[in-house]
Amino acid sequence: MKIEITDINLKALFLGDKGENVDIFKELLLKMIDEHVGWRQNYQPQDTPVISPFDKSSESFNNTVDHVRSVFNELSSKLRSKSLPWHTAGRFWGHMNSETLMPAIIAYTAATLWNGNNVAYESSPGTSEMEEEVGHELATLMGYQEDKGWGHICADGSIANLEGLWYARNLKSLPLAIKEVAPEHVEGKSEWQLLNMSTKEILEIMDKIPDKLDEVKAHSARSGRHLQKLGKWIIPQTKHYSWLKAADIIGIGLDNVVSIDVDHNYRMDIDKLEAKIRELAAQEIPVLGVVGVIGTTEEGQIDRVDKIVNLRDKLAKEGIYFYIHIDAAYGGYARAIFIDENNEFIDYDKLDKVYKKYGVFQEKNEWLTEDIYNSFKAMSQVETITVDPHKMGYIPYSAGAITVKDSRMRDAISYFATYVFEKGADIPALLGAYILEGSKAGATAAAVWTAHKVLPLNVMGYGKLMGxxxxxxxxxxxxxxxxxxxxxxxxxxxxxxxxxxxxxxxxxxxxxxxxxxxxxxxxxxxxxxxxxxxxxxxxxxxxxxxxxxxxxxxxxxxxxxxxxxxxxxxxxxxxxxxxxxxxxxxxxxxxxxxxxxxxxxxxxxxxxxxxxxxxxxxxxxx
Amino acid sequence: MKIEITDINLKALFLGDKGENVDIFKELLLKMIDEHVGWRQNYQPQDTPVISPFDKSSESFNNTVDHVRSVFNELSSKLRSKSLPWHTAGRFWGHMNSETLMPAIIAYTAATLWNGNNVAYESSPGTSEMEEEVGHELATLMGYQEDKGWGHICADGSIANLEGLWYARNLKSLPLAIKEVAPEHVEGKSEWQLLNMSTKEILEIMDKIPDKLDEVKAHSARSGRHLQKLGKWIIPQTKHYSWLKAADIIGIGLDNVVSIDVDHNYRMDIDKLEAKIRELAAQEIPVLGVVGVIGTTEEGQIDRVDKIVNLRDKLAKEGIYFYIHIDAAYGGYARAIFIDENNEFIDYDKLDKVYKKYGVFQEKNEWLTEDIYNSFKAMSQVETITVDPHKMGYIPYSAGAITVKDSRMRDAISYFATYVFEKGADIPALLGAYILEGSKAGATAAAVWTAHKVLPLNVMGYGKLMGxxxxxxxxxxxxxxxxxxxxxxxxxxxxxxxxxxxxxxxxxxxxxxxxxxxxxxxxxxxxxxxxxxxxxxxxxxxxxxxxxxxxxxxxxxxxxxxxxxxxxxxxxxxxxxxxxxxxxxxxxxxxxxxxxxxxxxxxxxxxxxxxxxxxxxxxxxx
CATH class of the missing domain: 3.90.1150 (Aspartate Aminotransferase, domain 1)
Structure with a gap:
């Protein structure tokens, strides 16, 4: 019997400010440990245990265990004397941290016993499938089309942002590479026009020349060429230092980072953004991309993504195109508060009724404005989005993520042809060939997967927690x-x-x-x-x-x-x-x-x- | 009473192929959980628990718990049906994985309950101190001077390698920046000479111009300029795809990656390396750096680091200098097998006696050759080394690390002046300003710290496990x-x-x-x-x-x-x-x-x- 839960009690999902749910925590943790140990015992049960009772009663064994016990006394003391009480119900009003979801902690620990490495499907079939599932869930949460969007877990938001910039840089350089390798597909286009082709146009050409894919890639920014031609990377004035690092690392450099003033609400000033882009265009300096922020690190403010998207679409008609990356590391999960049971974005005027139905707010929704609503809604229109499970996903560190609007974009950064995807399953055999990192904990995927199962990414689940x-x-x-x-x-x-x-x-x-x-x-x-x-x-x-x-x-x-x-x-x-x-x-x-x-x-x-x-x-x- | 353990029994450190040590595992895990819960209860004990008995007996609470239980049934089934039996004593002979150290698993879980974020000392004093300690331990393991070396944990070896390349790129560009900002310090040097200055010379000049640090940095490769001047990045022919990704991401590009043939032992052919560098020098093409590998991914082979170092020193006399990064992601921990109780590298002819004393090999040491010994020994002479705890450190994923020979090198990649280091403590207030990543799990540091305490990084500890x-x-x-x-x-x-x-x-x-x-x-x-x-x-x-x-x-x-x-x-x-x-x-x-x-x-x-x-x-x- 599987019951659809429409009235999730958030208090059942945390250990509790005073450890009130330690009974449930231990019950589930011990269940997972016992089931793991049973699995070990029953893999080739004809093999006798390699650690014998004689081993366990030997002097060196017992000395070693006492040694380990002493180390844990020291560890426990250090943790208890030098940690922060995030868990308190009402006394910690500081950093972006709190209690994390108890099921995520247990799932992480359980999966660590198996220690899958999601870099390759072969070494972690179970957790690789969970990561693929989670990636699609997050892409859907961002409003990307289910059959087109993609996503994956990464170490943190800085890495996700860097990967977003890597996508932007390599994609933007593809037309220059096509010009060199298959010029007939961009015939008559000036360099300015090549550098202002939309992502959609670029992907459509790439679709037409599958046999030239490797050669085009070899001529793209990955070669080390073209980098200084790609133009400016525009970020809000509230710039997080991770964007400076990212521009440094990716090689476009700090000299190509432009920041736009924020308004009195600490959101990017879109008029100034437009003016800056037009000023650059007048000098034939392209814009590599624009970063909007959903939940700024210092103020929690929400950039007007809808206005950035509208500006892009307006300027596109004038032959100016820029890539958009949204840094929703902090606020991305909050999009769940607008998603109904059928993964549809709820109409603005129906929200209060839905919130009442599911008890999203206990008293009233005094938070939401149409500005904020529209900003969240427009996220589906951008190329890449950072969204960190270890922030508003209430998952323990480290779990960042990036979502991609169109999975074909992966070819701009991948290191192997698409045949390394399993047939049908759409799961990469070597995930490491499609992401910035290499080895990665399957346990993180298990933790996020479990949290998403417990709290679906809609108004009944994560939406309620956001509320x-x-x-x-x-x-x-x-x-x-x-x-x-x-x-x-x-x-x-x-x-x-x-x-x-x-x-x-x-x-x-x-x-x-x-x-x-x-x-x-x-x-x-x-x-x-x-x-x-x-x-x-x-x-x-x-x-x-x-x-x-x-x-x-x-x-x-x-x-x-x-x-x-x-x-x-x-x-x-x-x-x-x-x-x-x-x-x-x-x-x-x-x-x-x-x-x-x-x-x-x-x-x-x-x-x-x-x-x-x-x-x-x-x-x-x- | 603290007893020095000279006879560590490795069988006491793993859960066991059949879960033989589940009693110890549960004992320590439950101890850590109970001590954590006690800590929660006693932080402001005047606050009553926010989850009341009435909450816990409510219908929605119990439905939610049943819902969670169902999710764990599903998780457990998925893990048990789609995971690999790394734990078997003798049937798994494949990927770079096995049982991991039980104390590391427990420490990770325990620290997750506190969920520190080591990006900033302020939010994780305890685990930040552990990471600093672990970083120094790894630097010392590599033979770096205790007061000069530094290291930190990162997501994985690909990220560590990328960070090594970032160091190399930015350092190599500093002389060009100094020429622009403080030309008197490089007077009379040609561009060729500037691009062949040693790391030591560069750091000595930087020490003389602390007030110009920021300006020099702004003119370095981080600006986006100079990248194509820095020369070739040389890797062994057995090139791991992570090096291609890294060259792509860092912006020097694949066109600047040169690979050198391996010999019949699958080690880099040093004669060919020398010939290639001389061939490039003849065209005034500098070498940004050379990568040696300690434990190749596909063969486990050990490059002749000593010969690479000797070549560097020989060519330096001819005005040719290259940075060396060692990718010891796989084999780095094995350096412990050469380190005695006083952190000294053991003489070759004394090794067998030491191995006998501590039972490093049960029968005989037929493995070691003088080549291999010399390769490990010479690691202390290179600028940066990748060494992954989640490989031969027997730590669960994800735990990579990088070590740096001279902590002054950090200025080439840092985003804040050195004043953000705590006085005396030498711990960065914002670690994120000195590394590639941002938010990072304090739990990883706790896991590695605990493992290093249980198994010291010398012949008695990790050395025995390597043996x-x-x-x-x-x-x-x-x-x-x-x-x-x-x-x-x-x-x-x-x-x-x-x-x-x-x-x-x-x-x-x-x-x-x-x-x-x-x-x-x-x-x-x-x-x-x-x-x-x-x-x-x-x-x-x-x-x-x-x-x-x-x-x-x-x-x-x-x-x-x-x-x-x-x-x-x-x-x-x-x-x-x-x-x-x-x-x-x-x-x-x-x-x-x-x-x-x-x-x-x-x-x-x-x-x-x-x-x-x-x-x-x-x-x-x-």
Whole structure:
């Protein structure tokens, strides 16, 4: 009997802030271990065990086991004294981490006992099939056509982004290679036109010349040629350093990276994007590609992917084409909140009804705007997307992933002809020939596969978990907004940076009346010191957060409206050149429950009060 | 009381071919789980558990748990029906996999409960410290100076190799950048001279201009310029496809990859290497770097690193310098077999005494030659080395690593100034700024750290495990050599490819009297079919192996002496263009025991006989 679960209880999927579900954890873990051991015992049961009872009672054996036990005492002590309490229901409001899904942890451990290497199907049939399944699920989640999209797990978002850039670079160079190898297919096209062919056009030509595939590839960017012709790689001003690394590694270089200002919502300014592309085009400088971000690392903001896509389509009519890669490492799984049981993207005006039906939000959906909805919806229109299971997939590290709109694109980066795909199964015999990495844990695929089975990638499954996280984030946002603390006769107020696009809240403390930006920055930096590992005693800390700096070299003047809204002058900004903000990725799956949140609100208010008092007392004594 | 263990019993470190040590496995795993749960419970014990007894007895909770249980039934079935029996003591002679160290599996699982992300110290103090420790241990294992060397864990060997090439590319470009930014430091040098400066010279100049570091970096290869000037990247003819990918990704391109023939031992031909470098120099084409391999993927052979190093030093006197990267992904851990308790490289003539003292070999050390010894010894003289814990480190996937001879080299690829290193601790605050990847599992570091604590990286620890694997491989080698099978009146003989340099044995079956190379290739390919997943029924298969093809496009005529030794003519080779060989990475930690091997020898002989009979019967019926 298989029952369709429409009312998943998220509390059954985590170990629990106090380990409440350790009974279930042990039950399933031990079951998997026992079933594994049974499998070992029954593989050629005529073979007697190689480790005999005499071995096990020998002195050296027992000394070795005691030695191992001692090492585990040391390991346990180190882990318990130097780790972060992500698991707390309501006291950790910092880094992008939290409890992870209990089934994923168990599945990872179980699969490790078999230790498949998904680099090749031959050495890991079971987990290779799971990775292929997971890749297709993620591609479908992104709205890619089921028979065309593809995806795979990779080490992390930086690797996925690098692979996206590799796709873009090699694809963009194909027309130059075709011109050299099969010029009749691009007859009459200028270099500018060759460098502005759409991905679709390129793939259609490639389809026509299967016998020249290897030769065309040999003439592409993989040869080392053409790299400096391919144009600019455009990223948002909130640029993550992984994009600088990626441009360095891939050889197009930092000189070809262009960043576009963000608007006051910390989303890429699409007008400025268009202006920049037109400015480049006027100089016949092509655009290799544009990166949009779904869930920026520092602010959790959602770029207007729909507008980037519309711009691409508009400019295409003018003979300008750019590749789009979406870095949805953080926010990608949140697309599940828009997907119904039939993998259809739900109409905007039907969402509230669906959310009510499945209990996605406990109180209300105050989060969603049409902007955000449209951004998520348009993801299906881009070439590649990074989406990390180890972020909003609630999978333990390391599990990144990339999805590809059209699996034919693989030929731009592959190292073997397509015949190494198994017939029919569409599973590569050597996955390593189609991805950036080589050897890779089958266990990661098992963990993600299990999580996707437990929580389907739609509104009933992951959507519900996303809702819980976002609703909890909004509770925290309202808790912070305009809250005042009174310390030594002074009033310290809290100001969130923006209404969040997702589940991340950036905020600052400022003393009422303070007009010195340096003083505010110091206060927030000091607060971070008391709410992080920096001062030691992590395990006794009652409120934890993270911090970041928005400084002119990276952010330009984008923070200025926020800074001015706090009463600082433009001169202050010009002098200080940065604003230090506190940053909370609200991933706890528990504080969507308003009662739970309110219980913690009292505690974290008191903890913040104590920290501020300590800081102000230190100031007085200094 | 801490006892120094000088007599480690390897049988206490694995789960066991029949799960014999499941008691110890469960004991330690449950201890770690309980200690983790206790930690959760006692972080702010005033917080009541968020998952209440009422939650746990609710219908939705119990339905969800049943749903999870069903998913685990499916997972368990998939793993048990589509996985490989690496764990068998003596029936798996194929891919580079085996049992992995039980303590590593447990440590990984334990650390996953805390789920640290080693990208930043702040989010994972404990496991970040473990990674730093492990990195230094591996650097020391490679013979790098303790206060200079550095290393870190990465996803796999392909990523480590790519990172090595990234180091080489950016370092090699620094003199061109210095010429642009601080020309007084390279005054009078021609471009040829700039491109032939040694790593040591480059780092010494960089040390003199700390205030110009960022500007020099901005003018280096990371800008996207200079890439085509840097010269050729030289790899052995046995080129692993990961090197082609790496050259593609890093932007120097396949056109700049040069491969050097291997000799009849499948090691890089150093005379040909020298000739090629001189030929390039005569055209003023620099050599970006040379890759040597310690443990080739297909043959397990050991390149003459000492000769590569000597060649570099000799040519440096003529103004020609090249970077050396050693791909010791497979064989790197084997350097432990030469390291004594004080981290000193043991003298060649003292080795047998030491091996006897610590029981490294049960019978005799027939493996080692002075060539191999010198190759391992010279590793300390090269810039970067890949060494994968998930290969001969017996750690579960995914755990690769790279080591760096001089930590100052990091500046060539880093994204932040050195101040982000914690004072004194020498641990990067943001490891992600110094490596190719970003987010990474702290659990991997915990697994490797625990394994290194259990088995120190010297002759008493990992050395003993390496010895067990090599001795087992030699038992298999002798078992195969000249063995005959009689089927349907025909005699089929087994021929190993070479005396192995390490623990990998390549071999072929050939029918006595057969002079048709195609027929032999078919026989071995068919044999593989019956000794792998290909024919299904993996779990019932009594003997498993892997295979590979040595074909002219990759190997040139290197296999010709072997092929001729089997009685085939040169014409046959010219017609067939390849030889199909069977391949066994002998990683079982149990079959060094001759009694155990002999028990299995009877069984695998019978299994091979049966497979050959099936194949020949099929031939007859066809």
């Amino acid at each position: 819980a996280s976002i609703e909890g984030a909004f509770h925290f946002y309202h808790f912070l907004k305009d809250r005042e603390f009174h310390v030594n006769g002074k009033t310290i107020k809290v100001y969130p940076l923006t209404k969040p696009d997702f589940n991340m809240i950036d905020y600052v403390f400022n003393e009422v009346g303070n007009t010195d930006l340096g003083v505010m920055n110091k206060l927030n930096h000091d607060f971070f010191g008391h709410a992080s590992y920096a001062k030691g005693g992590l395990y006794y800390n009652e409120f934890l957060t993270s911090h970041t700096d928005f400084a002119v070299p990276d952010y330009g003047n984008s923070p200025l409206p926020f800074v001015k809204s706090l009463g600082f002058s433009e001169e202050e900004w010009a002098r200080e050149q940065k604003v230090t903000v506190l940053r909370a990725s609200a991933m706890s799956p528990y504080v969507n429950d308003k009662e739970v949140f309110d219980e913690y609100a009292v505690k974290i208010e008191a903890a913040i009060q104590t920290k501020l008092e300590t800081i102000y007392n230190d100031y007085q004594q200094a | 067990a694997s090599i001795e087992g491989a030699f038992h298999f080698y002798h078992f195969l050599k000249d063995r005959e099978f009689h089927v349907n009146g025909k005699t089929i003989k087994v021929y190993p490819l070479t005396k192995p340099d390490f623990n990998m044995i390549d071999y072929v079956f050939n029918e006595v009297g057969n002079t048709d190379l195609g027929v032999m290739n078919k026989l071995n390919h068919d044999f593989f079919g019956h000794a792998s997943y290909a024919k299904g029924g993996l779990y019932y298969n009594e003997f498993l192996t892997s295979h590979t093809d040595f074909a002219v496009p990759d190997y040139g005529n290197s296999p010709l002496p072997f092929v001729k030794s089997l009685g085939f003519s040169e014409e046959e080779w010219a017609r067939e263009q390849k030889v199909t060989v069977l391949r066994a990475s002998a990683m079982s930690p149990y079959v060094n025991d001759k009694e155990v091997f002999d028990e299995y020898a009877v069984k695998i002989e019978a299994a091979i006989q049966t497979k050959l009979e099936t194949i020949y019967n099929d031939y007859q019926q066809a």
